[in-house]
Amino acid sequence: MTALRWQKSTYSEHGNSCVFLAIAPGGTVLLRESDAPADIIAMPPDRLRPLITRIKAGTLKRAR
Numbered sequence: 001m002t003a004l005r006w007q008k009s010t011y012s013e014h015g016n017s018c019v020f021l022a023i024a025p026g027g028t029v030l031l032r033e034s035d036a037p038a039d040i041i042a043m044p045p046d047r048l049r050p051l052i053t054r055i056k057a058g059t060l061k062r063a064r
Contacts, residue, residue, distance in 0.1 A: 004030065 012018035
């Protein structure tokens, strides 16, 4: 099994509030936070751009 290469987002702050991305062997994009590295979100690449766009715009609703 190939180890994932996690890359820190350039928008992440210095310190403990970092977001990391990796590409799984099948092409799925994986996201995780530095304070909860075991919690990983997986999505197809074509769904990542709309997610980031909504986060930047502030239109993503918070889970309750």
